[in-house]
Amino acid sequence: MKTNDVILQFTAKLVFFIIFLFSVHIFMAGHYTPGGGFVGGLLAASAIVLLILAFDLKTVQAGFPINYRIMTAIGLVLALGTAAFPMFDGKPFFTHYFDYFDLPFFGKTSLHTAMLFDAGVFLVVVGVTMTIIQSIGEDE
Amino acid sequence: MEIVMAFVIGFLFMAATYLMLSRSLLRIIIGTGLLSHGAHLLILTMGGLGGEAPPVLADGVEASQFADPLPQALILTAIVISFGVTAFILVLAYRAYQSLETDNTTLMKGSDDDAQ
Amino acid sequence: MHNNLLLLPIIIPFFTAMVLLFARKNVMYQRTVTMIGLIAAIVSAFYMLNIVYVDGPQTVTFGSWPAPFGITMISDMMSILLVVTTLVLTFFIVWYSFSAIGIEREKFYYYPGIMFILTGINGAFTTGDIFNLFVFFEVFLMSSYLLIVLGGEKQQLQGSIYYLVINIISSALFVITVAFLYSVVGTLSMADIALKVAALEQPAILTVIAVLFLVVFGLKAAIFPLFFWLPKAYKSAPAPILALFGALLTKVGVYAIIRTYTLIFVHDQSFTHEMLMILSILTIIFGCIGALAYFDVTLIIIYNIVIAVGVILFGVSQMNSAGLEGAMYYLVHDMLIKAALFMLGGILIAITGTANLRKMGGLMKRYPLFGWTFLIAAFSLAGIPPLSGFIGKLLIVESGFEANNPWMSIVILLSSLVVLLSVIRIFIYAFWGEEQQTTTSISQATYTQQFTPVLLLVAVTVAYGVGAELVAPYMSAAGEALLNPSIYIDAVMGGE
Numbered sequence: 001m002k003t004n005d006v007i008l009q010f011t012a013k014l015v016f017f018i019i020f021l022f023s024v025h026i027f028m029a030g031h032y033t034p035g036g037g038f039v040g041g042l043l044a045a046s047a048i049v050l051l052i053l054a055f056d057l058k059t060v061q062a063g064f065p066i067n068y069r070i071m072t073a074i075g076l077v078l079a080l081g082t083a084a085f086p087m088f089d090g091k092p093f094f095t096h097y098f099d100y101f102d103l104p105f106f107g108k109t110s111l112h113t114a115m116l117f118d119a120g121v122f123l124v125v126v127g128v129t130m131t132i133i134q135s136i137g138e139d140e
Numbered sequence: 141m142e143i144v145m146a147f148v149i150g151f152l153f154m155a156a157t158y159l160m161l162s163r164s165l166l167r168i169i170i171g172t173g174l175l176s177h178g179a180h181l182l183i184l185t186m187g188g189l190g191g192e193a194p195p196v197l198a199d200g201v202e203a204s205q206f207a208d209p210l211p212q213a214l215i216l217t218a219i220v221i222s223f224g225v226t227a228f229i230l231v232l233a234y235r236a237y238q239s240l241e242t243d244n245t246t247l248m249k250g251s252d253d254d255a256q
Numbered sequence: 257m258h259n260n261l262l263l264l265p266i267i268i269p270f271f272t273a274m275v276l277l278f279a280r281k282n283v284m285y286q287r288t289v290t291m292i293g294l295i296a297a298i299v300s301a302f303y304m305l306n307i308v309y310v311d312g313p314q315t316v317t318f319g320s321w322p323a324p325f326g327i328t329m330i331s332d333m334m335s336i337l338l339v340v341t342t343l344v345l346t347f348f349i350v351w352y353s354f355s356a357i358g359i360e361r362e363k364f365y366y367y368p369g370i371m372f373i374l375t376g377i378n379g380a381f382t383t384g385d386i387f388n389l390f391v392f393f394e395v396f397l398m399s400s401y402l403l404i405v406l407g408g409e410k411q412q413l414q415g416s417i418y419y420l421v422i423n424i425i426s427s428a429l430f431v432i433t434v435a436f437l438y439s440v441v442g443t444l445s446m447a448d449i450a451l452k453v454a455a456l457e458q459p460a461i462l463t464v465i466a467v468l469f470l471v472v473f474g475l476k477a478a479i480f481p482l483f484f485w486l487p488k489a490y491k492s493a494p495a496p497i498l499a500l501f502g503a504l505l506t507k508v509g510v511y512a513i514i515r516t517y518t519l520i521f522v523h524d525q526s527f528t529h530e531m532l533m534i535l536s537i538l539t540i541i542f543g544c545i546g547a548l549a550y551f552d553v554t555l556i557i558i559y560n561i562v563i564a565v566g567v568i569l570f571g572v573s574q575m576n577s578a579g580l581e582g583a584m585y586y587l588v589h590d591m592l593i594k595a596a597l598f599m600l601g602g603i604l605i606a607i608t609g610t611a612n613l614r615k616m617g618g619l620m621k622r623y624p625l626f627g628w629t630f631l632i633a634a635f636s637l638a639g640i641p642p643l644s645g646f647i648g649k650l651l652i653v654e655s656g657f658e659a660n661n662p663w664m665s666i667v668i669l670l671s672s673l674v675v676l677l678s679v680i681r682i683f684i685y686a687f688w689g690e691e692q693q694t695t696t697s698i699s700q701a702t703y704t705q706q707f708t709p710v711l712l713l714v715a716v717t718v719a720y721g722v723g724a725e726l727v728a729p730y731m732s733a734a735g736e737a738l739l740n741p742s743i744y745i746d747a748v749m750g751g752e
Contacts, residue, residue, distance in 0.1 A: 032196065033194075033196060034194065034196075038216070038220060069277060069280075070277070070278065072277065073274050073277035073278055076270075076274045076277075077274050080267070080270060080271060080274065084267060087260040087263070090260075091320060092260065092316045092317055092318060092319065092320050093260055093263050093316055093318055093319075093329075094318035094319040095318075095319050095320045096319065128224070128227075129227075132227045132228075132230075132231055135231060136230075136231055136234055160421070160425070165417065168421060172421065172424045172425065172428070175424075175425065175428045176424075176427075176428050176431070178428075179428045179431040179432050179435070180431070182431075182432055182435045183431065183434075183435040183438070185435075186435040186436060186438055186439035187435075187438060187439065188439070210438070210444070211435075211438070214387055214431075214434070214435075214438075217387070217391060218390075218431050221391070221394045221398075221427070222424075222427075222428075224398060225394075225397075225398065225401075225420075225424055225427070228398070228401055228402075228420075229401075229417075229420050229421075229424070232401075232405055232413070232416065232417060232420065233417070235405075235413070236413045236414075236417060239410060239413065240410065240413065245417070248413075248414045248417075
């Protein structure tokens with residue numbers, strides 16, 4: 001199904017970046033305030049879906065040549081790895097590490113291993129959502 | 141507030157039951173979606189409404205003002221799960237529609253008998 | 257004391273599944289990695305079994321939170337025994353599926369699906385948090401959805417849609433029930449719930465919640481009157497998947513009933529456990545009717561699941577040491593023997609090309625070893641001494657007499673005869689009589705490949721029955737821990 005809606009296509013190209021940046025913002029906000037990997041991942045996936053609606057599956061796939069199934073697997077490995085790491089340290093599963101660091105440019109920043117876990121969740125959510133949408137959309 | 145929530149939840153369950161009793165697969169799926177929404181609202185209500193501040197440490201907020209964070213965490217988990225399941229069953233329904241050329245569950249059973 | 261190692265039987269299958277996702281088209285890679293993962297998980301589970309036996313229940317609370325606030329995983333005797341059984345029988349099922357499931361399914365996430373199902377089931381057996389139990393239920397349900405639709409044949413689609421809708425409704429009910437429980441006790445850790453329940457002054461609402469939980473888990477465990485979905489959903493699945501589901505999925509429901517009804521809802525036993533007893537007897541009776549009514553190999557064995565669930569739950573409802581120990585014996589026995597029987601049935605269908613008993617016959621001439629193995633499995637299922645079903649059933653029947661329910665025990669004894677009749681009927685129809693012309697035989701090599709793991713699994717069940725002396729201390733430890741919830745509670749709350 002090839003659509004040729006100029007207004008939608010032009011807007012989608014712009015709005016894609018806005019949604020994607022907002023999803024990154026939400027992901028980062030999950031540090032101490034509401035937000036996080038799941039919502040962020042859903043937003044990122046919806047940004048891609050918007051592109052698919054405006055163009056079509058093949059064009060978008062050529063633009064982002066990502067294998068979403070592999071992306072899901074990487075996300076799972078990242079999440080499980082973060083959760084399982086404390087086991088080698090003799091601490092209970094899922095124990096997180098956090099501290100404040102003085103980074104150049106950012107200044108005093110708090111870093112938390114929960115963010116790695118959330119990044120895994122982000123990847124899994126985008127991967128799974130896109131896999132589902134692809135598997136429905138492919139037949140048309 | 142609780143009484144309003146009870147009505148909302150009851151209405152959702154009612155609509156879900158009505159939809160799930162129909163023959164169209166799509167209606168059944170929407171029904172299961174409504175059912176899980178009702179269940180999520182029920183968790184929220186059962187955990188106790190009230191608490192003005194989000195359960196995040198901030199200046200000038202007493203511990204007694206926090207909303208209970210646990211039901212929220214439970215709902216988030218339940219939403220994720222029902223999201224996944226709904227997506228899965230939608231794909232399945234679509235495939236069933238393609239290969240059986242109907243979304244009427246009664247007609248689907250028709251070819252069930254020739255397996256025996 | 258916390259011990260991270262109890263998580264290994266959950267994490268290893270999970271990790272294996274992820275590794276499998278990276279190259280799904282390479283069948284040799286899939287098979288090898290699956291086997292390595294399973295063997296590693298089995299070794300870790302046996303290691304944990306030994307630790308639990310020597311040192312008592314092991315716990316770990318996630319994220320270093322103190323006990324009732326964090327999610328606790330606890331491995332007591334019952335959990336670890338079920339985890340070991342699950343992994344061992346999955347090993348044989350996976351081995352069997354190499355030649356039975358077909359290359360198409362192997363390429364389409366069959367092995368990752370099995371690994372995720374193991375993650376969910378072992379997690380459900382191990383978790384000490386009621387909401388986490390729901391999450392692990394969903395993990396294995398999601399993977400079971402994947403496995404049951406795999407292949408996408410027409411009859412399969414209807415069965416799987418049915419299965420999905422039933423399970424979605426029961427999951428929603430699970431969430432609702434947890435919400436009610438949370439509003440009454442204000443905690444989700446099962447050990448903490450048990451403490452709060454004991455201190456609570458309004459047992460009536462708890463009885464309602466207990467019944468709701470029985471409905472939720474009963475749907476999974478297929479007790480009367482909630483077993484209606486089972487034959488329909490399972491009938492169309494291919495043999496290895498059927499073996500996996502038949503052996504494991506209903507048993508998770510049974511486990512959840514046992515756990516909640518021995519740990520949490522012990523305040524009003526004259527009502528809740530009486531009801532459980534009546535339902536279990538009705539389950540047995542209706543299962544017997546189903547098992548005798550059909551001439552379809554798969555359906556007969558499926559209805560035998562229902563009977564076994566009834567027998568186990570009857571033992572639990574008696575709440576004495578003989579009943580609980582017998583339930584544990586019978587639970588492990590039933591998981592092993594059901595897996596073996598479904599695989600034997602699968603081979604039978606593969607050899608004859610039909611599931612209808614009337615169209616079979618005379619297989620004894622060409623497959624004598626297969627015939628005798630089937631007979632042993634059938635005797636074992638019916639509980640003929642010294643095979644594995646005997647001791648469990650004996651203890652359960654004894655518990656009924658002890659608790660002054662002699663008639664119920666007699667029903668169970670009679671049900672053994674029906675079970676024997678139903679499976680011997682398969683034996684007589686399929687192996688005796690004239691050899692049928694319609695026999696569409698599979699090649700000898702495939703037959704040997706499929707039969708070897710099943711033969712070994714039947715040998716394991718025979719060893720489990722004959723070597724009952726060896727497993728007895730483990731079983732009585734499990735039964736004792738179920739009878740004294742304080743062991744469980746102390747392990748969770750006392751740790752750290």
